[in-house]
Amino acid sequence: MVTEIERAVALLKRGELVAFPTETVYGLGADAANPAAVAKIFAAKGRPADHPLIVHLPSAAHLARWAREVPAEAERLAAAFWPGPLTLILKRRPQVSDAVTGGQDTVGLRVPSHPLALELLAAFNGGIAAPSANRFGRISPTTAAHVREELGERVPLVLDGGACPVGIESTILDLSRGTPVLLRPGAIGAADIARVLGRAPETAAPQAEAPRGIGSETPRVSGSLDAHYAPRTPLQLVSSDGLLFALRNALVAGEKVAVLAPTAQAISHDLVAWKQSPSEPAGFAHDLYASLRELDALGCARILVQQPPAGEAWLAVNDRLRRAAAGSGEDDET
Ligand code: TXA
Numbered sequence: 001m002v003t004e005i006e007r008a009v010a011l012l013k014r015g016e017l018v019a020f021p022t023e024t025v026y027g028l029g030a031d032a033a034n035p036a037a038v039a040k041i042f043a044a045k046g047r048p049a050d051h052p053l054i055v056h057l058p059s060a061a062h063l064a065r066w067a068r069e070v071p072a073e074a075e076r077l078a079a080a081f082w083p084g085p086l087t088l089i090l091k092r093r094p095q096v097s098d099a100v101t102g103g104q105d106t107v108g109l110r111v112p113s114h115p116l117a118l119e120l121l122a123a124f125n126g127g128i129a130a131p132s133a134n135r136f137g138r139i140s141p142t143t144a145a146h147v148r149e150e151l152g153e154r155v156p157l158v159l160d161g162g163a164c165p166v167g168i169e170s171t172i173l174d175l176s177r178g179t180p181v182l183l184r185p186g187a188i189g190a191a192d193i194a195r196v197l198g199r200a201p202e203t204a205a206p207q208a209e210a211p212r213g214i215g216s217e218t219p220r221v222s223g224s225l226d227a228h229y230a231p232r233t234p235l236q237l238v239s240s241d242g243l244l245f246a247l248r249n250a251l252v253a254g255e256k257v258a259v260l261a262p263t264a265q266a267i268s269h270d271l272v273a274w275k276q277s278p279s280e281p282a283g284f285a286h287d288l289y290a291s292l293r294e295l296d297a298l299g300c301a302r303i304l305v306q307q308p309p310a311g312e313a314w315l316a317v318n319d320r321l322r323r324a325a326a327g328s329g330e331d332d333e334t
């Protein structure tokens with residue numbers, strides 16, 4: 001009998017797409033060495049073709065096949081955090097296709113820790129290019145059902161590995177510039193990286209936002225566009241006091257509202273849908289995208305999210321929430 005993994009490998013080798021679970025979010029995978037296959041990712045996502053993709057590897061031993069320089073700091077981080085939710089940006093080998101790198105001189109690489117992803121990568125024994133398996137600009141999928149909702153028949157096979165344990169995308173660290181630069185915060189924080197490297201990474205200056213869809217300049221990290229991770233319902237970040245105030249206003253206006261807050265439901269009302277969020281960062285991240293999807297589907301006038309505390313532990317979650325608030329409520333993006 002042909003196993004799901006064998007089916008997946010056969011599809012990838014034929015240049016087809018396969019969605020698979022990682023510990024962060026579900027990825028939409030293609031053979032990274034096959035530019036025609038990689039092109040199908042952009043078509044399925046509706047994503048501009050100049051956005052670079054992460055190449056997923058079976059192990060750190062594959063690094064040198066994709067990166068022309070593997071600095072000692074990359075080796076140390078790989079030893080410390082792989083398999084795991086850390087993507088390293090390194091100078092690419094010349095044979096790495098422009099379809100993967102968006103024409104840049106660097107390539108994003110990571111070894112994911114989800115057992116199904118590792119099984120798939122080991123069986124494929126090559127690099128799998130995979131962005132998050134959502135339509136461009138939308139909320140990343142953290143279950144196989146989310147992938148189906150997003151992409152439907154655009155993807156011939158979705159490997160089901162249950163809910164992703166981390167729930168938000170990997171930390172991205174650029175090691176191609178001499179100084180390590182944190183491009184996207186994630187479950188592995190700057191302090192974790194500093195412990196291994198003996199120096200703290202710099203943080204990328206926030207990029208000026210190009211007009212959405214048109215993009216006068218190619219973003220180095222598409223996750224740095226504020227249009228990302230967004231529900232269709234307008235999302236508003238509020239303080240705990242602000243939440244009660246906004247709720248009262250909505251009810252006076254007769255608007256249906258959804259709430260995501262760490263406290264138990266404060267107001268019982270037909271017009272209020274309340275979802276309690278975990279009060280620590282890992283749990284919050286784990287549930288975040290599934291909760292936003294659920295609340296987005298209710299047809300509310302707005303989603304009110306109580307802003308989590310500031311501070312390092314909440315950095316990645318606050319980053320995604322800020323983008324969700326900035327990009328929400330718009331009609332289909334490109
Ligand atoms: O957790 C994750 O990273 C998930 C899972 C599937 O691995 N993937 C993911 O992929 O979030 P995606 O494409 O949605 O986001 C990857 C980010 C993009 O913002 C992209 O611009 C950036 O990585 N990236 C990829 N290659 C890059 C490069 N060479 N230089 C700078 N940024 C790069």
Ligand code: MG
Pocket residue numbers: 131132140
């Ligand atoms: Mg994405």
